[in-house]
Amino acid sequence: MRTYLELVKANARNVFRDRMALFWFLAFPIVFVLLFGTIFSDDWTPSEFPVGLVADGGEVAQGLASALGHTGAFSTHTGTEEDELEALRRGDRRLVIVLPPGADSLLAQGEKVQVVLHYDQRQQAVNQVLISSVGEILQEMERAMTGRPRVFAVRPEAVQTTDLRGIDFLLPGVMAMALMQLGLFGSLQVVGLRERKVLRQLHATPLSRPLLIASEVTVRLSMALIQAMLILTIGHLVFGVTVVGSWLVVIGLVVLGAGMFVSLGYLLVSFAKSEEAGQGIVQLVQFPMMFLSGIFFPVDVMPDFLRPVMKAIPLTYLADLLRQEITGWAALHAPATNFTVLGAWLAVSLVLAMRLFRWE
Amino acid sequence: MSEAVVVAGLKKNYGGVEAVAGVDFTVRAGEVFGMLGPNGAGKSTTVEILAGLRRRDAGDVSVLGLDPATAAKELKARIGMQLQSVALYPRLRVWEVLCLFASFYRRPLKPAEVLSRVGLADKAHSLTNQLSGGQAQRLAIAMAMIGDGELLFLDEPTTGLDPQARRMLWQVILDLKQGDKTVVLTTHYMDEAERLCDRVAIIDHGRIIALGSPRDLVAEHFREQAVEFEAHGLSAELAPGQIPGVTRIERNGGMVTLYTTQVSRTVEALLTCRGGEETGLRDFTARRATLEDVFLKLTGRRIRG
Numbered sequence: 149m150r151t152y153l154e155l156v157k158a159n160a161r162n163v164f165r166d167r168m169a170l171f172w173f174l175a176f177p178i179v180f181v182l183l184f185g186t187i188f189s190d191d192w193t194p195s196e197f198p199v200g201l202v203a204d205g206g207e208v209a210q211g212l213a214s215a216l217g218h219t220g221a222f223s224t225h226t227g228t229e230e231d232e233l234e235a236l237r238r239g240d241r242r243l244v245i246v247l248p249p250g251a252d253s254l255l256a257q258g259e260k261v262q263v264v265l266h267y268d269q270r271q272q273a274v275n276q277v278l279i280s281s282v283g284e285i286l287q288e289m290e291r292a293m294t295g296r297p298r299v300f301a302v303r304p305e306a307v308q309t310t311d312l313r314g315i316d317f318l319l320p321g322v323m324a325m326a327l328m329q330l331g332l333f334g335s336l337q338v339v340g341l342r343e344r345k346v347l348r349q350l351h352a353t354p355l356s357r358p359l360l361i362a363s364e365v366t367v368r369l370s371m372a373l374i375q376a377m378l379i380l381t382i383g384h385l386v387f388g389v390t391v392v393g394s395w396l397v398v399i400g401l402v403v404l405g406a407g408m409f410v411s412l413g414y415l416l417v418s419f420a421k422s423e424e425a426g427q428g429i430v431q432l433v434q435f436p437m438m439f440l441s442g443i444f445f446p447v448d449v450m451p452d453f454l455r456p457v458m459k460a461i462p463l464t465y466l467a468d469l470l471r472q473e474i475t476g477w478a479a480l481h482a483p484a485t486n487f488t489v490l491g492a493w494l495a496v497s498l499v500l501a502m503r504l505f506r507w508e
Numbered sequence: 509m510s511e512a513v514v515v516a517g518l519k520k521n522y523g524g525v526e527a528v529a530g531v532d533f534t535v536r537a538g539e540v541f542g543m544l545g546p547n548g549a550g551k552s553t554t555v556e557i558l559a560g561l562r563r564r565d566a567g568d569v570s571v572l573g574l575d576p577a578t579a580a581k582e583l584k585a586r587i588g589m590q591l592q593s594v595a596l597y598p599r600l601r602v603w604e605v606l607c608l609f610a611s612f613y614r615r616p617l618k619p620a621e622v623l624s625r626v627g628l629a630d631k632a633h634s635l636t637n638q639l640s641g642g643q644a645q646r647l648a649i650a651m652a653m654i655g656d657g658e659l660l661f662l663d664e665p666t667t668g669l670d671p672q673a674r675r676m677l678w679q680v681i682l683d684l685k686q687g688d689k690t691v692v693l694t695t696h697y698m699d700e701a702e703r704l705c706d707r708v709a710i711i712d713h714g715r716i717i718a719l720g721s722p723r724d725l726v727a728e729h730f731r732e733q734a735v736e737f738e739a740h741g742l743s744a745e746l747a748p749g750q751i752p753g754v755t756r757i758e759r760n761g762g763m764v765t766l767y768t769t770q771v772s773r774t775v776e777a778l779l780t781c782r783g784g785e786e787t788g789l790r791d792f793t794a795r796r797a798t799l800e801d802v803f804l805k806l807t808g809r810r811i812r813g
Contacts, residue, residue: 150611151611151612153611154607154608154611155608155611157604157608158597158600158604158605158608161597161599161600161604162597162598162599162600165599166599341597344595344598345591345593345595346595346596346597348561348591348595349591349595349596349651351561352559352561352584352589352591353584353589353609353612353613353655354581354582354584354585354612354613354655355612356581
């Protein structure tokens with residue numbers, strides 16, 4: 149344990165004292181998120197929020213429609229529940245208000261009127277404002293129409309929408325790519341140590357191979373987590389991207405992805421004699437992966453003949469999992485498929501990397 | 509245990525080239541054993557096989573009672589190894605490197621103690637890539653010492669160092685011997701072998717060509733003393749028998765070495781012989797025969813150059 153901690157410390161120092169590497173480690177995610185965010189983020193800040201109203205055209209519905217109109221912040225569209233929800237999914241509505249059938253008579257009988265608010269789950273911050281302002285409008289109406297309190301009960305319901313902004317689509321991809329680069333290029337450090345014969349020096353001591361590899365992987369995983377958090381934070385602060393799913397799952401995915409790519413990195417450079425040779429091998433692998441994985445473009449735009457290649461690339465599956473968890477965007481593959489492919493890559497790379505590891 | 513290392517019939521090939529071509533020797537516990545020979549003689553390969561870093565192709569090897577090929581990890585816990593080329597984490601400090609290496613061993617020495625023994629106490633907080641060659645070499649030896657192993661392998665510990673740094677390292681090695689450590693060192697410096705080693709194996713082309721204490725080796729091959737000078741047209745005419753006392757003549761580059769049983773008569777004869785006085789005998793020295801002379805006699809070459 150003492151050996152392991154000392155190795156982790158030595159490793160971390162060796163990495164973080166390399167100013168250039170440290171700069172890129174921090175600058176890479178920032179530059180990428182800002183770059184892609186600026187290019188792909190729609191600057192869509194409407195003066196009016198389109199709201200769908202589903203109602204049977206009674207007194208309550210009319211009252212609500214005119215109240216919404218009066219605020220000047222909403223443009224009201226009425227339609228069937230089905231059509232309006234579809235419009236919400238397309239991004240044509242920010243909110244769909246559903247009044248129960250016969251709201252007027254319910255009101256007359258003095259019963260509670262259940263009003264359902266459908267909203268886009270990705271737009272948490274905006275929606276809090278929308279929902280509470282609709283709530284206030286309903287309260288106003290309540291007082292005006294009945295003089296009695298608590299007639300309407302508002303129940304907000306999130307809807308998974310397909311109208312992702314570019315940045316929403318790209319951010320998880322940038323994360324996956326960062327994990328890949330960190331894992332693959334990070335392995336070059338070991339090649340450097342081997343080339344400079346530091347590993348040979350270590351080999352002359354009773355230090356065991358698994359311990360050395362474990363400490364390397366630990367440092368890489370920590371770096372991966374730092375970088376992933378940095379990307380999410382910048383994405384959130386600058387472009388308002390929020391994690392729809394669970395943070396714990398996201399962290400788990402980052403660890404899984406980083407572990408997979410670190411192992412793959414070690415495997416790739418097993419035979420590299422010099423840092424330069426290792427760099428060449430890693431470039432050869434990471435470049436096509438980056439473009440064929442669908443992290444920059446939806447996979448549908450890729451020509452058919454590339455599909456089988458894309459099916460094998462682990463980055464595709466990692467990005468898919470991250471995208472679903474972060475944005476709520478429907479995954480391309482079933483989670484089981486994603487985890488199976490990633491797990492297989494991890495297991496095979498790890499075993500081979502351990503087997504082929506050389507001290508000199 | 510009286511024998512720290514026992515080697516019999518050791519062989520190692522690299523792609524058809526015999527780096528070690530059948531070597532036998534033993535190292536006694538507590539002695540400083542030297543392997544002396546030119547570059548490429550097979551010294552490093554032998555030492556690396558003994559330390560469990562390389563596999564042998566043939567022969568029997570026992571180090572501290574263990575076979576390095578099958579019990580490498582157990583063996584490495586009990587020895588210290590300084591490799592020929594110093595390799596260090598470039599961005600770590602001296603102190604950090606020693607603490608790291610100390611953590612690999614069960615009962616390591618205190619880093620501060622080892623640093624002061626090799627004279628690096630004031631460099632503890634320097635980055636390793638800021639050390640001079642001599643300092644880096646001393647750190648490498650400190651790394652070999654930190655585990656407090658019974659047996660230390662030092663592969664060319666003083667190569668490329670200035671005289672002052674070399675003498676400093678010699679003292680470190682002599683201190684190790686005082687501390688009851690067994691030391692196996694390789695070198696291509698004759699004076700180093702003579703000064704430090706209890707016994708020396710002279711190695712050439714992967715074979716041991718002479719083995720014994722430096723004093724015995726010299727005595728065995730030379731009763732004579734050596735007279736050396738730079739030749740100036742003089743050498744061509746010299747032959748044993750022409751000059752009193754001279755038994756052998758070696759020529760190497762511009763230097764002529766006469767081995768003589770009667771130094772004063774030989775020198776006298778040289779000075780009076782034709783042309784001797786006018787040209788002068790440049791770089792003239794008279795000395796006892798050394799291991800260098802033994803090597804020259806056995807191989808016909810000087811160990812370096």
